[in-house]
Amino acid sequence: MMVLTKKMIEIRTILQKVGQSSTLTLPSIVVIGSQSSGKSSVLEAIVGHEFLPKGSNMVTRRPIELTLVNTPGSTEEYGEFPELGLKHISDFTSIQRTLTDLNLAVPDSECVSHEPIQLTVYSPNVPDLSLIDLPGYIQVVGQNQPLQLKQKISELCDKYIQAPNVILAISAADVDLANSTALRASRRVDPRGERTIGVITKMDLVDAVRGAAILNDKQYPLRLGYVGVVSRAPQSQGLFKMGASNLLAAITKNEKSFFSTHPLEYGPEAGVSVGTVTLRKKLMHVLEQTMSASLQTTSDAIRQELEEATYEFKVQYNDRPLSAESYLAESLDALKHSFKQLTGEFGRPQMRELLKGELDQKVLDLLAARYWNKPITDLLPPPLETDKIADLPKTDTDSLYWRRQLDASSSALTKLGVGRLATTVVAAAIQDSVEALLDQSSFSNHPFARSAVMDAASTILNERFYSTSDQVENCIKPYKFEIDVEEREWAQGRQHVSTLLKKELDDCETAMSTLETSVGGRRKLREVVSFVDKTRKGDVVVEGDGRSGAGGFSAALLSKAVFLRDRADIIKLRLMAVKSNQCANLKNKYQCPEVFLDAAASKLASTAVLFLNVELLSEFYYNFPRELDLRLGKHLSDADIERFAKEDPKIRRHLEVIRRKELLELVLEKMESLKQLEGLERERLASN
Numbered sequence: 001m002m003v004l005t006k007k008m009i010e011i012r013t014i015l016q017k018v019g020q021s022s023t024l025t026l027p028s029i030v031v032i033g034s035q036s037s038g039k040s041s042v043l044e045a046i047v048g049h050e051f052l053p054k055g056s057n058m059v060t061r062r063p064i065e066l067t068l069v070n071t072p073g074s075t076e077e078y079g080e081f082p083e084l085g086l087k088h089i090s091d092f093t094s095i096q097r098t099l100t101d102l103n104l105a106v107p108d109s110e111c112v113s114h115e116p117i118q119l120t121v122y123s124p125n126v127p128d129l130s131l132i133d134l135p136g137y138i139q140v141v142g143q144n145q146p147l148q149l150k151q152k153i154s155e156l157c158d159k160y161i162q163a164p165n166v167i168l169a170i171s172a173a174d175v176d177l178a179n180s181t182a183l184r185a186s187r188r189v190d191p192r193g194e195r196t197i198g199v200i201t202k203m204d205l206v207d208a209v210r211g212a213a214i215l216n217d218k219q220y221p222l223r224l225g226y227v228g229v230v231s232r233a234p235q236s237q238g239l240f241k242m243g244a245s246n247l248l249a250a251i252t253k254n255e256k257s258f259f260s261t262h263p264l265e266y267g268p269e270a271g272v273s274v275g276t277v278t279l280r281k282k283l284m285h286v287l288e289q290t291m292s293a294s295l296q297t298t299s300d301a302i303r304q305e306l307e308e309a310t311y312e313f314k315v316q317y318n319d320r321p322l323s324a325e326s327y328l329a330e331s332l333d334a335l336k337h338s339f340k341q342l343t344g345e346f347g348r349p350q351m352r353e354l355l356k357g358e359l360d361q362k363v364l365d366l367l368a369a370r371y372w373n374k375p376i377t378d379l380l381p382p383p384l385e386t387d388k389i390a391d392l393p394k395t396d397t398d399s400l401y402w403r404r405q406l407d408a409s410s411s412a413l414t415k416l417g418v419g420r421l422a423t424t425v426v427a428a429a430i431q432d433s434v435e436a437l438l439d440q441s442s443f444s445n446h447p448f449a450r451s452a453v454m455d456a457a458s459t460i461l462n463e464r465f466y467s468t469s470d471q472v473e474n475c476i477k478p479y480k481f482e483i484d485v486e487e488r489e490w491a492q493g494r495q496h497v498s499t500l501l502k503k504e505l506d507d508c509e510t511a512m513s514t515l516e517t518s519v520g521g522r523r524k525l526r527e528v529v530s531f532v533d534k535t536r537k538g539d540v541v542v543e544g545d546g547r548s549g550a551g552g553f554s555a556a557l558l559s560k561a562v563f564l565r566d567r568a569d570i571i572k573l574r575l576m577a578v579k580s581n582q583c584a585n586l587k588n589k590y591q592c593p594e595v596f597l598d599a600a601a602s603k604l605a606s607t608a609v610l611f612l613n614v615e616l617l618s619e620f621y622y623n624f625p626r627e628l629d630l631r632l633g634k635h636l637s638d639a640d641i642e643r644f645a646k647e648d649p650k651i652r653r654h655l656e657v658i659r660r661k662e663l664l665e666l667v668l669e670k671m672e673s674l675k676q677l678e679g680l681e682r683e684r685l686a687s688n
């Protein structure tokens, strides 16, 4: 018959996973008693191990759903906290420590928590049982304990002692039964005493006549009766060394010798139940009966619940199957697919453009530092009669000064760390593209996977970074000594730098007009600027803080205005120069540094890109999908995959409905086979 209980407990455990609904569960034995009634000692005697939290101010603050699983033929004894993922703990002091920690974690302000701790103990020495240990009733609220504690414990117990659960009401023999909080609570919910087992502890503390009278109690008659126990192990030396599974043996031995000394009161003829072993048997029997009796109602409730889940699955999810694994695999495939597209869209030309853009800025900076910062008059040759083009000194094209300027500028350009710059720019662009892909993928709702993907990208890029930037730097090395520009390149540079200068001019002018608006119009700005010009030339002497004549504007604003005006003026001149015949060919390169530097930057960009392509981009395109598989593929644990999928609330709900449906189907199937087993058992008993 015991195999039925085992199966029912299995079903009960699965139902715990389905949900909170109280109709969806099989009954359990709920243990109540006031503090110090000996409740823990009884439970530990049944389990055969000390494992419950102890301590003077230690109040159990959460229900413990204790499932005992008999494992015949095995020698191992261990516990598991399935919800915490703690498995196979064979050290019962460690179980005790975990339980203590879990209890202490309930904040004082909450007093007690209704959330149960699930603990399963596997052992060849335990019966198949499902017990719920509740916080002990307290009589007097102790120091440092919140005032509502008493009330809250009582409420929590009331919730659990409802039908169809069996109540195990623990009372100590040395306390008048009329004062037993456990019995009083049980009477409130089970007034006819039909589902309460009375346990009288500390039988050794009262004389035998009184003890027997308690067990035969007529004042609080219980259909399932009372059992008297002495569940404190004798303090024999070396109990710990004996091995804890001998706790029950020690208690049983002690009980036997105690009860047998009073054969009249506790012997077979006395008609009372005594001893922990008797109690265990009774619990097994009663639990099985109660579970069997609820089987039908529970399976009806499950069937109804299953219908609802099936309906929801159909209506909301179109019967679409989904698992955390399939969801992850699909999402990963989709990401890889869009990544494949990216590889076709971002290649050498795109890299080159990016890098050139970056070098353009450096070229502008160099020009500004080496050419455009001179007073205009320095830069201006006597105007050309023909086209009035402002120019670098024309009289002496080979002037050593301008040669040096150009050499120094191109040297600065080639030595600015092109390798590192190019690698950084391209790596950042790749990272941005991956991020954009992520935003459009289903991973966008998954912080965990998102960071795994970004990590995958940055790992590959970081790994390649130094070697790539070294390679690029090496390959542009020859340009550090000499840059040979061909006519064709010159023409392209001239074309390109015109656009660049035009854009720079536009930017300057936009900034100017913003400034104009902020000072109150173009005229005002002109006045201010011309005032500054005058002070520069020394025509006006500025007194005090220099604000008076400048209309009260700040020095920073004034210098910005002047800077923009000067910059715009010089760019206009240079733009004309670049477009003029003078810059039409390579011969005049010293007078056209803009064109020369642009052509040089183009050469640098093109060369760098050749190596970036081999060293960084191709490597990345090859490795990234593999790295994704590594991080988000098969080696992820089931728990990780589950966690990932559930990050998206929509997917989470979908998965939950499916899981609920599957669990309910599984339970129902198990229940059907259980009923058949039960039928067979009944037939067997009838035929005997």
Ligand code: GDP
Pocket: 033, 034, 035, 036, 037, 038, 039, 040, 041, 042, 136, 201, 202, 203, 204, 205, 229, 230, 231, 232
């Ligand atoms: P709980 O607070 O209800 O869990 O009670 P405990 O199991 O911790 O027991 C309270 C005290 O009573 C402890 O000191 C136990 O050693 C003692 N005790 C428990 N059972 C017995 C018993 O059968 N006989 C005697 N003499 N003491 C017991």
